[in-house]
Amino acid sequence: MIGQAAGLFAVTNIDDILVLALFFAQGAGHKGTTRRIALGQYLGFAAILAVAVAAAVGATFLPEKAIPYLGLLPLALGIKAAVQGWRHRGDAEEEKEAGDRGPRPLEVAAVTFANGGDNIGVYVPVFATAGVGGMSVYVAVFLVLVAVWIAAGRYFATRPVIADSLSRWGHVLLPVVLIGIGLLILIEGGTFGL
Known part of the structure; x- marks a missing residue:
């Protein structure tokens, strides 16, 4: 069951490594970046697990029709990052660094939760059929693998x-990736008739 849990986590979260690498690039050179990103990643993933576990045992806190609207979170954060990048495009490098302390935990958590909203639909039936003991194994393996994902994002x-590429282009890539994730979630979910 541990192998199945690891495989399920890897397949449903492969895109998070890129997002984590972009967050680490955004926070490069700032104290506490790894701690803030790890905290945000765990908060976001814990929220995904809480919703999936609750739905697997019969409680639904998030109507299925609401899940695609989670795409608004990364879309808004991507637009915010793009606007900030545009505003500070002519600033001296020292001023940029002084004004930017890297990603905040709640921003990371929001992106993690929104990006993993579709994972809930995959996890619920798996958790429901695994029973309480099996579900506990899945949750434990997932939480260990979140740390591996954080380390992989930092490594990359x-x-x-x-x-070098991320420091040169990260200020462009992060908003593009976040906006792309948001739009993808919205479009795949059929929100707004898209």
């Missing part, structure tokens, strides 16, 4: 070639 963001 600190590789010289990738770090």
Whole structure:
């Protein structure tokens, strides 16, 4: 069952490594970046698990029709990052660094939760059929693998070639990726008749 849990986590969260790497690039050189990103990632993923577990045992806090609207979170954060990047495009590098302390935990959590909203639909039937003991194994494996994902995102963001590209283009990539994730969630969910 541990192998199945690891496989399910990997398949449903592969895109998070890119998002985490972008967050790490955004916070490069700032104290506490890893802690803030890890806290946000765990908060967001814990919320995904809480909703999935609750739905698996019969409680539904989030109507299925509401899940696609979670795309508004990364869309709004992406637009905010794009506007901030545009406003500070002519600033000296020191001013940019002084004004930006990297991603905040709640921003990371919001993106994690919104990006994992579709995972809830996958996790619920798996959890419901696994029973309480099996569900506990899935949750434990998932929580361990969140740490592995955080380490992988940090690893990729600190590789010289990738770090150089992310430092040069991260201010463009992060808003594009967040807006893309938001639009994808909205469109795939059929919100607003899209």
